[in-house]
Amino acid sequence: YCLHVSNITAGRKNVERLVDAAIKYEFKLVLAGSADASFENSRMQRKIKYNENVEWIGRVSDERLMQLYDNAKVFALPSIGEGVGLVALEAAARGCDIVVTSIGGPKEYYNGLAFEVNPYDVDSIGNAVMMAMEATDRQPKLMQYIADNYSLQYCMGKLADSYADGAPRR
Secondary structure (H helix, E strand, O other): OEEEEOOOOOHHHOHHHHHHHHHHHOOOEEEEOOOOHHHOOOHHHHHHHOOOOEEEEEOOOHHHHHHHHHHOOEEEEOOOOOOOOHHHHHHHHOOOEEEEEOOOOHHHHOOOOOEEEOOOOHHHHHHHHHHHHHOOOOOOHHHHHHHHHHOHHHHHHHHHHHHHHHOOOO
16 A cells, blocks of 8 residues: 555645545555544545545554554655655655656655656556665665665764864864
8 A cells, every 4th residue: 555644634745635636547556644623524525425436544553553554555745845854754665656746855765766757746646656666676676775875873973074174174
């Protein structure tokens, strides 16, 4: 299945287009995370309710989230505004193929191993998820790339190096 984790009602997360892509391309989509009061009786809530291949499971524990990552084939983050997208990095580290927005920084973290999408285009999202579902060439390379370049030890070393490089010389 394809997994997405966020506040599903946050407009910048672009979840409704992801839901539309799942319906159109008929892939299984599991949505985890919170939703605000606007979700009740919304168009997106009705789409989820009436399409068996889309499931919203709400907020989950950290343990359950790790299980979801481990069982998902794809993690999709088609945001129209995103910073780093830590959940996608976490999903990649757990073995998911990644579908990520072409807007902003998230695409820069995957060394060309993620599928990039135009987040305003349902077909771009749907096609990328379908390609990721069939992909056999990205993992475990992506998982190893994340482990090598974004581990706490590696990142702390880079931070320490940047402080050392920027220290005034006496």
